[in-house]
Amino acid sequence: MVKNYANFLQYLLFFIFLTVFSPKIYSQCAGTDGAVTICDVEDISNRSVSLFSYLGGSPVPGGTWSGDDSSRGLSTSTGILNAQAIRAGGTYQYTYTAPAATGCATNTAKVLVTIGAFEGYPAPYATKCSDENTYNLFSAFNSTVISPHTNGIWRDNSGTIVNSVISITNMNGNYQYSYTVPPVLGCDTAPLTTTITLTVIRAPQSGTASDLTLCGTTDLNGYTALDLTTRLSGQDPNGSWSGIGITSPSNPVINLKQIFAVYGPGTYIYNYRVLSDNNNCPDKTTPIIITLEKRLDFTGAKIEVEKDICENEIRTATYSATITQGLEAIPDAEYWVTFNVSGPNGGTETIRASFVNGKLTFPIDSSYFRQVGIFNVTITNIAAVNSKGACRNIINNLNTNLQIHTLPYLDGAVLTPEPTCQNKNALVQLTNALRLADGNYNIRYNVTGSNTALGQTANITVAGGASSFIIPAGLNVNSGISSITITNITNTVTGCTNTATIRGDLIINPLPNTSQLSVAVNDYCLKSPVTATISGLGTLTDVTVSYMLQDSNLSTLETAVLTVSNGKADFIIPADLLLNTGSTIISLINLKNNITSCDIDLTNVIDTFTINPIPVKPTVSPLSFCKVDEAAVANLVPNGNQYKWYSSETAAEPLAVTVILESGNYYVRETSAAGCTSEPALVVVTVNDSQAPVLNSDGQNFCGLTSPTIADLSNNTNISSTVVWYDAPENGNLLSASTPLTEQGKYYGFNFPASGCFSSEYIEVTVALTDCDDVPHDFFIPDGFSPNGDGVNDSFVIKDIEFLYPNYTLEIYNRYGNGMYKGDNNKPAWDGMNYEKSGIAGGVAPNGVYFYVLHFNKDNKPPKQGRLYLNR
Structure with a gap:
């Protein structure tokens, strides 16, 4: 309008x-x-x-x-x-x-x-129940006409500004609120205000319930007089109760133990109802849910897993387990069964299955059983599907093993028939059968070559991958080579069987030929290994010789097993048979071909040799050296061509004279003209060394403001009085105590005590001159400089700031805010030239006032600003 x-x-x-x-x-x-x-x-x-x-x-x-x-x-x-x-x-x-x-x-x-402003028309009534929690004050306006403008302000009866949506949860009674909209120039001279009245009816409170879940088997002794009001909070009094075990609506005390005994496990609901005295608010009821469960006892229960298999059945096998109840009957129902399977692919799984007539069968995934081994299946928990877990059911040692048996593998095994004589049993050794478990097996083998016999059988017992069996003498009639081939092997316990193709050659030889046999022994020193050489063994390769000693040294019948090469074989005569010096005679008594097990007695196969005495071990004394002198074996005494030095009593090779000595035991022997060497004499050698200096914690850190020197660095070690410093670890210059320390300078410290040896080790120290936390952080910032090239005050620099604030940065601006220079510890001085793009011709900053911003970049110290004057 x-x-x-x-x-x-x-x-x-x-x-x-x-x-x-x-x-x-x-x-x-x-x-x-x-x-x-x-x-x-x-x-x-x-x-x-x-x-x-x-x-x-x-x-x-x-x-x-x-x-x-x-x-x-x-x-x-x-x-x-x-x-x-x-x-x-x-x-x-x-x-x-x-x-x-x-x-x-x-x-x-x-x-x-x-x-124009419009404050709205309040509706005639605004009555709400407090359980609606919130109320929008705009709802109090008459919805049949235009709504009030929304730019107004709500106030409560005290004049306090409130939001349009208020909480009515704890309100009860009549409340007034005013709504004011601001005036509009040309229409209104003052704000427009209207008032509404809100009536809040308090809702009945039936309270908040705390439900209860208990194991009826074990937990009810303390619940024979449960006051249900203790399971509620915030309820109005004088409500009524209902539920199993409630004797009257006003009596909230129940006996859960008796209820469980009469009604058994289950869910029991108890309602507390509070009536409303106003039609605006409904009656309120709060249910309390009490769950009573029964503990199940699986004591005496058994589990069986079907079934053990052989390795070749892994890909197709399926598995199931059956649990049979124990002394206590288990109700027919669905259960969660949690079980664990051991092994590299094992794990824990929970499945759903049913007990029927005291038995529960569930499948077990074959992925748990992907390799040979013994797998333990353990039941860790059984709980009814509808259970809340109040009871911990009794499960003791409910487990069993499932085994996947390996096939008997002879891969890589070696079949070694021992040579025999004609018409004698032959022993066949089976070795390197590393894939055969210890146990009993039946084998089937063929004999071909000089003798033939197919489909022969034998029983073997394997231990540690090895076994043996006998080829009967009746199969070794002809001399020559018979091939023994195992074609099949079966584990007599598991019944697992496998094919095989391992083969070995059986040599059946005649008696050895000894027509050219002889023995020879050289002269030796006492206690030295004495070697006897037997010749004329022809084509023999593996023999056992029996012999005796006479003259200066006597023995009973001795034997030596020899490997023959080119008709010859050597063996060592045991040292305990040669305890005397002088002439000794060796006589060969018997020769046995170990391949054929055939032997022959010998006559007049002898030799004579001499055992020479050994010198007395040298007389010695302990020796000591300094490590830095790098003393060598040549410096040991006694010395001379007849003396040899060794690193141990049993060392065979002497030490070279150039070997550098270390602290420890050394042994010297004397050699006679006959080449006999004495017993070793022990010489204890001590190579002394001074302990390298140890730098104190943070000993490399100094404040450059204090002008630290080498003496200060020495004082930061554990041996300040004896440490000496060099500027290089080798061929370095000795530094005096007054030598100033430099930032990031490297120094090498050695220990040089007044009495003793110069240390062979050293410490390397890199000095930092920025540890100035214990000195006043004051420094002088110049207010001007004159970069005119006269050598005096030619640059703007803040002296010693690099020690206090090593990470500082400095920015300089002209009066127009243009950057002129940025500096830091590596670029500390401004020479009056412009290094920023400020448009100054030639980059030369003119005379005048400039401004600096100093960023300390330490300890959260704020930047410092100031001005300086440049005058050329």
């Missing part, structure tokens, strides 16, 4: 004037700007306000409208505005854009719309 009629007449006369007298009116296609004021926005006529009618001039119809203030209610095609859709009083601008036309200088015009 137009409130100012005079303004309207002025707009109308102005429009007529322009129409009659202006020759340019047709150049303004959108018309001229207009305005309208709508104070009584609640009037229903203001739901349809034509903005086009408020344009001045002669606007061309058919254009489009836009709301410049994003207000609601505008039809952009018709220009019809629903003023009641606007949420707040105030002035809003709308723009009309005329359709494109030739000769239009202006194709847009604006209409200003002023909307």
Whole structure:
């Protein structure tokens, strides 16, 4: 509605004037700007306000409208505005854009719309129940008329500003709230306020329940007089109770032990009901759920897994386990069964299965059993599917083993028949059968070659991959080579069988030929290994010789097993048979071919040799050296060509004279003209060394402000009085105590005690001069410098800051804020040249005032700003 009629007449006369007298009116296609004021926005006529009618001039119809203030209610095609859709009083601008036309200088015009404030009409009643928790105060307005503007403020009865949505949970009674919207210039002279009354009815409180789950078998001794009110909180008094075991609606005490005894396990619901005394609030009921469960006892139960298999059945085998109840009957029902399978592919799994007539069968995934071995299946828990787990069922040692037996493999095994004589049993050794488990096996073998016999059988016992069996003498009639081939092997316990193809050659030889046999022994020193050489063994390869000693040394019959090469074999005569010096005779008594097990007695196969005495071991004394002198074996005494030095009593090779000595035991022997060597004499050699210095914790850290020296570095070691310092670990220069320390300088410390040896080890120390936490952090920042090249004050530098704040950065700007220089510990001095792109010709900073920003970058210390003067 137009409130100012005079303004309207002025707009109308102005429009007529322009129409009659202006020759340019047709150049303004959108018309001229207009305005309208709508104070009584609640009037229903203001739901349809034509903005086009408020344009001045002669606007061309058919254009489009836009709301410049994003207000609601505008039809952009018709220009019809629903003023009641606007949420707040105030002035809003709308723009009309005329359709494109030739000769239009202006194709847009604006209409200003002023909307008066509206505080709304409260509804007659606002009554709520407190259990609705929240209430929107705008709900108290009459919904049949226009809603109040939303830019107002709510206040409670005390004048405190509140949100439009309030909590009513703890309210009870009548409450007043006022709603105030701000005035609009041209319509209102003061804020508009309306008041609502909210009545809140307190809802009955039946409380919050705490449910209870118990094991009826073990947990009910303390629940013979359970007061159900202890399972509620926040309830109103004088409510009524219902449920099994409730003796009256006013008596909340129940006996759970008796209930369990009478009714057994189950879920019991007890309701507490509180009546409402007002129709606005309903009655309230809170249920308390008590679950009583029974513990199951699987004592004496058994489990069987079906079935043990052989290795070749792994890919196709399936498995199942059956649990049979023990002393206690298990109710028929569905159960969760948790079991564990051991082994490399083992794991824990829970499956769902049913007990029927005291038995429960469940499958076990074959993926657990993918290799040979013994797998333990252990039941860790059984619980009814509908159980809440209040009871821990009794399960003791409910487990069993499933075994996957390996096939008997002879892969890589070696079949070695021992040579025999004609018509004698032959022992065949089976070795390297590493894939055969210890146990009993039946084998089937063939004999081919010099003798033939197919399909022969034998029983063997394997231990540690080895066994043996006998080829009967009746199969070794002909001399020569018989091939023994095992074709099949079966484990007599598991029944697992496998094919085989291992073969070995059995040699059946005649008696050995001894026509050219002889023995020879050289002269030896006492206690030295004495070697006897037997020749004339022909084609024999493996023999056992029996012999005796006579003369200076006597023995009973001795034997030696020999390997023959090119008709010869050597063996060592045991040292305990040669305890005397002088002449000794050796006589060969018997020769046995170990391959054929054939032997022959010998006569007149002898030799004579001499055992020479050994010198007395040398007389020696302990020796000591300094490690840095690098003393060698050549420095040991006694010395001379007849003496040899060794690293141990049993060492065979003497030490070279150039070997550098270490602390320890050394042994010296003397050699006679006959080449006999004495017993070793022990010489204890001590190679002394001073302990290298040890740097104290953080001993490398100094403050450069204190001008530390080598003496200070020495004081930071455990041997300050005897440590000496060099500038290199080898061929370095000795540094005096007054030598100043440098940042990141490397120093090498040795121990040089007044009495003793110079240390062979050293410490390397890299010095840091930034540990200035224990000194005042003060320094001088110059306020100017003169970079004129006279050698005095030619650069701007902050002395000693690198020790206090090693990570500092310095920025310098001219008075226009242009960067001139950025510096740090590696670039500490500004020489008055511009290093930033500030546009200064030639990069030379002119005389004048500059500004610096110093970033300490330590201990969260804030940057420092200041000014300096440059004067060339």
